[in-house]
Amino acid sequence: GQNIDQPTEMTATEGAIVQINCTYQTSGFNGLFWYQQHAGEAPTFLSYNVLDGLEEKGRFSSFLSRSKGYSYLLLKELQMKDSASYLCAVRGWGTGGFKTIFGAGTRLFVKA
Amino acid sequence: KAGVTQTPRYLIKTRGQQVTLSCSPISGHRSVSWYQQTPGQGLQFLFEYFSETQRNKGNFPGRFSGRQFSNSRSEMNVSTLELGDSALYLCASSSEETQYFGPGTRLLVL
Numbered sequence: 347g348q349n350i351d352q353p354t355e356m357t358a359t360e361g362a363i364v365q366i367n368c369t370y371q372t373s374g375f376n377g378l379f380w381y382q383q384h385a386g387e388a389p390t391f392l393s394y395n396v397l398d399g400l401e402e403k404g405r406f407s408s409f410l411s412r413s414k415g416y417s418y419l420l421l422k423e424l425q426m427k428d429s430a431s432y433l434c435a436v437r438g439w440g441t442g443g444f445k446t447i448f449g450a451g452t453r454l455f456v457k458a
Numbered sequence: 459k460a461g462v463t464q465t466p467r468y469l470i471k472t473r474g475q476q477v478t479l480s481c482s483p484i485s486g487h488r489s490v491s492w493y494q495q496t497p498g499q500g501l502q503f504l505f506e507y508f509s510e511t512q513r514n515k516g517n518f519p520g521r522f523s524g525r526q527f528s529n530s531r532s533e534m535n536v537s538t539l540e541l542g543d544s545a546l547y548l549c550a551s552s553s554e555e556t557q558y559f560g561p562g563t564r565l566l567v568l
Contacts, residue, residue: 377555388548388559389501396555433501437555442514446491446557448501 348372350449352434357455358424366419366432366452374439380408380419381433383451389433392419421454429456460485462551462560470566476537479563483530483551489513490532491557492524495546504547507532539567 349371358364370378377396381389395401395410395417407420419432431451437444463482471477483490492504503516507526524534530551536543544567550557 379556381559388561391556391558394556435501440514443506445503445506445514445516447503448493450500 348436348438348440348445348447350434350436350447352432352449352452354450355453355455357457358421360424360426360456360458362424363420363422364424364454366421366434366454368417368419368434368449370415370417370434370436370449372415372436372438372447374444375412376437376439376444378408378410378417379435379437379446380406380417381435381448383431383433385430392432424456426456426458429454462549462558464547464549464560464563466563467561468564468566470568471539472568473539473541475539476535477539477565478533478535479547479549479565481532481534481549481551481560483532483549484553484558487551487553487558488530489552490526490530491550491552492532492534493548493550494518495548495562496544501548504534536565541567543567 352368380392383389393408400409405422433451434449437446489508491506494502505515506513510526521537526532546562548562549560
């Protein structure tokens with residue numbers, strides 16, 4: 347089956363850097379995604395990793411190690427608007443085909 | 459390009475009723491997935507449709523069903539509603555691996 351673990355909550359200071367970790371187990375790995383979700387809103391796509399290494403996109407970077415079943419999302423120069431839940435999701439092979447499974451999310455609080 | 463749209467945005471039903479939710483994917487996307495999101499359970503996968511066929515399904519009872527039309531629009535139906543079905547129902551469309559979510563339908567069952 348598929349399983350995803352990520353911390354429940356994190357707190358960081360405006361202007362700082364925060365790293366949100368995600369570990370996963372899946373068969374037939376086909377990609378790892380990070381989404382941002384503000385309270386009461388739908389998740390929005392942040393990043394996609396399918397090969398090992400770091401993908402950088404502005405203030406956000408995502409890292410993947412397939413051999414370790416590990417990823418992290420790095421947020422730099424934190425802003426108050428970055429306070430949100432960050433969802434780690436893995437696409438893997440399930441009964442009937444590929445499916446994307448989401449972790450429970452990490453709620454990030456950015457304080458002044 | 460317009461994003462994923464879902465209707466209705468909000469819905470109140472009573473136990474035992476049934477409900478149908480609609481999702482229109484991004485133009486050109488053929489895959490539509492449905493998720494249920496509750497505070498305690500997070501995002502739970504319901505099912506995925508591709509070219510009018512259910513390609514995968516999660517661990518939900520048979521009261522939850524869906525379908526996809528030839529224009530890729532999708533509907534999901536929940537019959538005999540229970541209080542525990544109160545949730546945000548999200549639809550996501552994709553052309554390859556990445557999913558893009560609609561705003562969701564917030565269902566309250568009384």
